[in-house]
Amino acid sequence: MAMDSFETILTHHDPDILRVIIVALKAHGFHPHEGGSSGLPGLTTPNGAGIMVPKAEAGDARILAGALLEEMSNQ
Incomplete structure (x- = not known):
């Protein structure tokens, strides 16, 4: 799939928080893009x-993802 068909949600x-949210998204049937936005796994800008997920799944x-982040922030 081309990168222009994905949307950042x-x-x-914190890459650890992102990893947890990615796993949860996958468990709920979403298809997050593998790899960081820096182009190097494990590194952030x-x-x-x-x-990022396909645009059709973004909403x-x-x-x-927002609900999970809020819940993790309240812990």
């Missing part, structure tokens, strides 16, 4: 790293 500075995936 969440950006965060100064703005953090993003989670629902954004809701789930």
